[in-house]
Amino acid sequence: MADNSMVTLMAADHIEIQATLQAVKQCATLGTMLEVLDEQQTLGLPIPVLEVSGEALKKVIEWCEYHREDMVVETEQPGVAAQILTSLPQWDTEFFANIGDKDLLIKICNASNFLEIPLLLQYSIFVIAQALRGKSTEEMRAFLNIENDLTPEEEQKIREDNAWAMPQN
Amino acid sequence: MAHLLNTPLEVLLQITSYLTTPDYGHLRRTCRQLEAALFGAFTKEFFSKRQFALMEFSIQALVDISKSRLAPCLTHLIIHLEHPNALGPPGTKTYEQAVRDNLYQAEYINHWEFITTGRDVEMLTDAIKHLPNLETIGMRDFNSRNRSRDDTAWNSYxxxxxxxxxxxxxxxxxxxxxLFPSGRGPEYISHVFLTILRAIGNTAVHGCGPTVTRIEVLLHNCRFLDTSFKIPDRFETGISLALSKLKALLLDGLCEDRPFFFVNDVASGSKPIVGAGYFLSRFLEKASALEHLRLNFQFYTQHPTERILLWLANARDPKDAQTSTIDSPTAANCVKASESLPAHFPPAPKFPNLRALDIGMATVTQAVLIALYTNYKSTLRDIQLHKMTLATPVNTKSNLWDRFCNKMRDVDLELTTFRLAYLRQTSNIRSTRKGQVTFNDPRSKQTKIWRGTAFSQAIKDITGEMESHWDESENDESDESMSDGEDSTDE
Known part of the structure; x- marks a missing residue:
């Protein structure tokens, strides 16, 4: 199959998304799947991506299409520290800025982890972390849609642990 | 709805790696599931290894941690040598300055009380006995810079x-x-070290608490006096018991002693000599379970260093050794007013499990090192030589490290690791010529780390990468040929 030929991906909610083969190969999970599948029997059939919603898969593929000419980054070796980013390239900054929805951002992060797209995973991790920085616990709960289920005693214990870890102490 | 709660732990940890410690703390407090997921990584990062100063407020935090749910996490405890100093003469101050001065001065006075009343030992003992997984205690004079968050160092609490x-x-x-240094002198280091020893001795003798198996002293500037290793008689039982359980002992900044005292030196025709390493030798003798020993002799001169290493090698002059054997354990442990001089060293120690031996920052002849390695050849698997200078009395331009490595082949060591770093060489005692040996390796010219199973065969490769350099000297024209006997350890 030529790299510019189109394949169809089917998300968890049965939404079908068209993508170039070259873009799909940015996803190590799908790339491996395509290598082992019998091309004659699967030609034209949608590839199921049942762990990812259509909304997230669409954004992931949009990112992969833009980066399809990039060298596929090797999946990180165990024990090797992940690269610490300080900023994103301009296109990627705009890509994430346009997402707007924080739930979708987390979905993209989880999808890039599942589909093994190291660079997108690294970028989405960076964006989520940037969004969390400087927020109070209450603000983080609101941002992440998390309800506080800690008892006052449990919260006090965590406060004590945190106090011993603070750099200014 | 997408939750961070559904995110795999490894991804979650990568997100937290970008957060400052306060932000990380806030995230832990969002809900029970996130707290449970992050607890292991959080405690490993902040509480598996912690540094405190020997000051009441700092050790109190250690005591509090030792009595919290975090106690099982702490495996490595570091005591830093920083402390408050007496302030200079008071000048004109604003009200705020005076308050600040008083705060510091109060801490200075409190610190003096803390270390002179035995409260430091009590509190450290209390903490250690509540740390079930404590393995290592260290003493340092610097803060580690490897804290990845907050752009700061790992400070003492x-x-x-x-x-x-x-x-x-x-x-x-x-x-x-x-004789009269301003502020607390090197004796303070001895005090901190003894406090650590007493605390682990107390827990050992009462059979409670952890078994500390590593002591790591890492000093960038401070001097570690020989008297630091003197164990007072009344603490002998506990400290000896604790030392007998040590598997690793890393000693840095070793310093010939002050004040000086004399010992009997049979090898020098009964001429009294300064007993450098007198207490160190008696201290090491007690650590019979050692598997890893590091001795960095920053503040030792050549011959005292060689005496200690030859004692470790059990390769001293036989007459000297004979004298030592009549040195009873009690008399050996302390210098008492006597009409006769004590023997320099006790009988040579036995380290039947010694696997790793690091010697650093010393000047010695190759024969001393060869004797040392020969003595432990049956167990020794890891040798490290760091910032060492090989010396020879012969005026030569030969590569002394090449000669040394080739000599090691004769010892037939079964090493798996051999590390050389920042090698120096010096020749001709009368008119010293200095040089260095580097490695023909673009990644690192100053260090060579070999790992493998066929050390004898690897020596050729190691020496093949060496580049010997000698500084210019006045008598460059003379280059005496060297034989194996010419760099013997005899003075």
Whole structure:
């Protein structure tokens, strides 16, 4: 199959998304799947991506299409520290800025982890972390849609642990 | 709805790696599931290895941690040598300055009380006995810079707060060996070391608490006097018991002693000599379970270093050894007023499990090192030589490290690791010529680390990468040929 030929991906909610083969190969999970599948029997059939919603898969593929000419980054070796980013390239900054929805951002992060797209995973991790920085616990709960289920005693214990870890102490 | 709660732990940890410690703390407090997921990584990062100063507020935090749910996490405890110093003569002060000065001065006085009343030992003992998984205790004079968050170092708990409140920094022990140094001198290091020993001795003798198996002393500037290794008689039982359980002992900044005292030196025709390493040797003798020993002799001269290493090698002059054997354990442990001089060393120690031996920052002849390695050849698997100078009395331009490595082949060591770093060489005692040996390796010219199973065969490769350099000297024209006997250890 030529790299510019189109394949169809089917998300968890049965939404079908068209993508170039070259873009799909940015996803190590799908790339491996395509290598082992019998091309004659699967030609034209949608590839199921049942762990990812259509909304997230669409954004992931949009990112992969833009980066399809990039060298596929090797999946990180165990024990090797992940690269610490300080900023994103301009296109990627705009890509994430346009997402707007924080739930979708987390979905993209989880999808890039599942589909093994190291660079997108690294970028989405960076964006989520940037969004969390400087927020109070209450603000983080609101941002992440998390309800506080800690008892006052449990919260006090965590406060004590945190106090011993603070750099200014 | 997408939750961070559904995110795999490894991804979650990568997100937290970008957060400052306060942000990380806030995230832990969002809900029970996130707290449970992050607890292991959080405690590993902040509480598996912690540093405190021997000051009451800092050790109190250690005690509190030891009695919290975090106690099982702490495996490595570091005691830093920083402490408050007496302030200079008071000048004109604003009200705020006076308050700050008083705060610091109060801490200075409190620190003196803390270390002179035995409260430091009590509290450290209390903490250690509540740390079930404590394995390593270290003593340092620097802060590690490897903290990945917050763009800061790993400070001793509470010390940045004191500095911020008072605008005064804590100080390190004076490194001067003057008779009356300003501030606390090298004796403070001895005190901190003894406090650590007493605390682990107390827990050992009462059979409670952890078994500390590693002591790591890492000093960038401070001097570690020989008298630091003197164990007072009344603490002998506990400390000896604790030392007998040590598997690793890393000693740095070793310093010939002050004040000097004399020992009998049969090898020098009964001429009294200064007993450098007198207490160190008696200390090492007690650590019979050692598997890893490091001795960095920053503040030793050549011959005292060689005497200690030859004692370790059990390769001293036989007459000297004979004298030592009549040195009873009690008399050996302390210098008492006597009409006769004590023997320099006790009988040579036995380390039946010694696997790793690091020697650093010393000047020795190759024969001393060869004798040492020969003595432990049956167990020794890891040798490290760091910032060492090989010396020969012969005036030569030969590569002394090449000769040494080839000599090691004859010892038939079964090494798996051999590390050389920052090698120096010196020749001709009368008119010293100095040089260095580097490696023909673009990744690192100053260090060579070999790992493998066929050390004898690897020596050729190691020496093949060596590049010997000698500084220019006045008598460059003379280059005496060397034989194996010419760099013997005889003075």
């Amino acid at each position: 509470g010390c940045p707060t004191l500095a911020r409140k008072t605008s005064y920094l804590l100080v390190l022990p004076n490194t001067s060996l003057h």
